[in-house]
Amino acid sequence: MRIRLIGGIVAVAVALGALAFPGAMPAQAGSTRCTGWTSTLVPPPSIRVYRTTTRRTVTVPFRTYVEKVLSAEWGAGAPAAALRVGAVTVKQFAWYYAIYWRGGRDAAGRCYDVRDSSIDQVYDPGRRVASSHLAAVAATWRVSLRKGERFFLTGYRPGTGVCGASLDGWKLYQRDAVNCVHRYGDLAEGLARRFFSNVSWITPGTGDYTGDGRGDLAVVSVAPDTGETTATVRTSDVPFRTSAASGTLTGAVLTTVPADRLLGRAAGDVNGDGLADLVQLVRADDGVALEVMLASPAGLLPAVRWWSDATDPAALGDGGYRLVVTDFTGDGVADAGVVRMRAGGVPVPPTDPSLPPTDPPTPPPDPAIPPDPPSTSMFVAASTGSAFAAVKRTWTTEADLSTSEFRAGDLNGDGLGDLAILAPLPPVPPPPVDPAVPVDPALPVPPVVPGGTALQVAVAAPNGLLTPPTTWATDAANLDALRVLVGDVNRDGRDDLIVVRRAGEDGIQVVVYRAPSAGTTFSRRSFTGVLAVSFAGTRFSAADASGDGRSDLFALVNLGVDAEGISLGTSVLRLLSDGLAFAVDPWFSDPALRWETAVPY
Numbered sequence: 001m002r003i004r005l006i007g008g009i010v011a012v013a014v015a016l017g018a019l020a021f022p023g024a025m026p027a028q029a030g031s032t033r034c035t036g037w038t039s040t041l042v043p044p045p046s047i048r049v050y051r052t053t054t055r056r057t058v059t060v061p062f063r064t065y066v067e068k069v070l071s072a073e074w075g076a077g078a079p080a081a082a083l084r085v086g087a088v089t090v091k092q093f094a095w096y097y098a099i100y101w102r103g104g105r106d107a108a109g110r111c112y113d114v115r116d117s118s119i120d121q122v123y124d125p126g127r128r129v130a131s132s133h134l135a136a137v138a139a140t141w142r143v144s145l146r147k148g149e150r151f152f153l154t155g156y157r158p159g160t161g162v163c164g165a166s167l168d169g170w171k172l173y174q175r176d177a178v179n180c181v182h183r184y185g186d187l188a189e190g191l192a193r194r195f196f197s198n199v200s201w202i203t204p205g206t207g208d209y210t211g212d213g214r215g216d217l218a219v220v221s222v223a224p225d226t227g228e229t230t231a232t233v234r235t236s237d238v239p240f241r242t243s244a245a246s247g248t249l250t251g252a253v254l255t256t257v258p259a260d261r262l263l264g265r266a267a268g269d270v271n272g273d274g275l276a277d278l279v280q281l282v283r284a285d286d287g288v289a290l291e292v293m294l295a296s297p298a299g300l301l302p303a304v305r306w307w308s309d310a311t312d313p314a315a316l317g318d319g320g321y322r323l324v325v326t327d328f329t330g331d332g333v334a335d336a337g338v339v340r341m342r343a344g345g346v347p348v349p350p351t352d353p354s355l356p357p358t359d360p361p362t363p364p365p366d367p368a369i370p371p372d373p374p375s376t377s378m379f380v381a382a383s384t385g386s387a388f389a390a391v392k393r394t395w396t397t398e399a400d401l402s403t404s405e406f407r408a409g410d411l412n413g414d415g416l417g418d419l420a421i422l423a424p425l426p427p428v429p430p431p432p433v434d435p436a437v438p439v440d441p442a443l444p445v446p447p448v449v450p451g452g453t454a455l456q457v458a459v460a461a462p463n464g465l466l467t468p469p470t471t472w473a474t475d476a477a478n479l480d481a482l483r484v485l486v487g488d489v490n491r492d493g494r495d496d497l498i499v500v501r502r503a504g505e506d507g508i509q510v511v512v513y514r515a516p517s518a519g520t521t522f523s524r525r526s527f528t529g530v531l532a533v534s535f536a537g538t539r540f541s542a543a544d545a546s547g548d549g550r551s552d553l554f555a556l557v558n559l560g561v562d563a564e565g566i567s568l569g570t571s572v573l574r575l576l577s578d579g580l581a582f583a584v585d586p587w588f589s590d591p592a593l594r595w596e597t598a599v600p601y
Helices: 060-074 080-097 131-139 176-184 187-195
Strands: 003-006 009-014 046-051 056-061 144-146 155-157 170-173 200-202 215-223 229-235 245-251 262-268 277-285 287-293 302-308 321-327 337-340 375-381 391-397 405-409 418-424 453-458 471-476 482-487 498-502 509-514 523-526 538-543 552-558 568-577 581-589
Touching: 046 060, 056 060, 056 229, 060 131, 080 131, 080 170, 080 176, 170 176, 170 187, 176 187, 176 302, 187 200, 187 523, 200 215, 215 538, 229 482, 262 321, 277 321, 277 337, 287 337, 418 482, 471 509, 471 538, 482 538, 498 538, 552 581
Parallel strands: 155 170
Antiparallel strands: 003 009, 046 056, 144 200, 215 229, 229 245, 262 277, 277 287, 287 302, 321 337, 337 375, 375 391, 405 418, 418 453, 453 471, 482 498, 498 509, 509 523, 538 552, 552 568, 568 581
């Protein structure tokens, strides 16, 4: 596909070889093989390329091939979002043929997957690759595209330069994509959905702390004898479907954060290396601070301060705080979101230091001064890869949401992180009693009906602000009977709300509020029946433990105490998603992991 964009303008466009787009079946293996790759989640390590000048076939590292082709087919001056979706398209075109061999052989009889000319994609091993091309490939290396469950053959053409002018659901039009970025602020994921239609943007291995492509379990725990706080990683790197004890990576020994200073922890890839990191919001002597524990193949590194309220002119100010972490800016790197809540009230005039100390120290409120309204604000500290930038306010409402909970994820699939608000609804009182009607004392008193929980979403806009939240669904259970997590359980490229509901005294049920492909309404689906697991004695986290692009659950279950009151430790279950339900997989038990202080991330 000889299509080269220079500064967003097509210079050359000769495209003959990929005009046919076969119906894409789920790719397992080619009927006959050359490279013979089978995975549609992990790119092949190499690809066999036919060199037209020498009429010979060479084996090329696949990532090098994609970088060289992107450099030849796309100008380095194109917007980052267009280059990223271009990198995915270039990669998946060749990846598809590494699975489905077309039967090509060179003069010596050696098989090849792709040709190095515009009949397929232009590959020139001597071509210099710009930093923008390298960055686009790096940012999207784990990404693949699906139509439903189908891994399909991608393609691209020059286009007219007008966003939406050329749409057929199978090809990316390059100049049109550039215009979509400039005109509408589309990100790479949004461009993929716009041009390929009904497509899912798949990134397997979310929650991967070690780099093997499978999500892991990070646990922060406190030693009861020393008070030492430790973050460790339990890996999914062992053969997956076994029940053997997981590998354990000794992580960072954290500086103990007193309970009254720890304001929140959350996980996300804040330095863009593909590994999940731990972020914590703490109350420091000089204000509020964000600290990061970076992940590495050997475990978590000690916490380092990345941002401080004391050094930020946009200071958060006083209030109650909650921490969420996701990619709010759409650059492929997770950011820190801080929700600040203020109760409001009547301002009190300051005391006059010239008055004698025997006078009342606190003057009465001035009735002429109106009370401060309650407020809840969302601030985002964007990650630079090595620090958090100054916070920016993205949303404010005149309401104290201190009884609500907050989660973050890309709920509409546009590449920008959104804010989910779990707001308790007031109970429904019984109908009023008519004072003229005598009350029969033998009749039961009508109960107060619980109000339930509103699942609200504030969607991120391209300008960096959040839209006012709207209710996407309502759960009949009260918030204290729910545990809510975020993850893409059905692999459609949109994060869902995973809700663990209390089911009686000794049971739970997991339901998923699936994000819509359009509109603003969750669809509710049960993913388990009632499981004999204590709601009060279990903690949960979400990660793609199987590496298949679907979010799974880790459940830390309290094993109780023995006759002498000694902790029996913690059992860990994996609840594995197939897109329709969770299958329970007992993973391991650890008598040394005290459930009372173990918190999963």
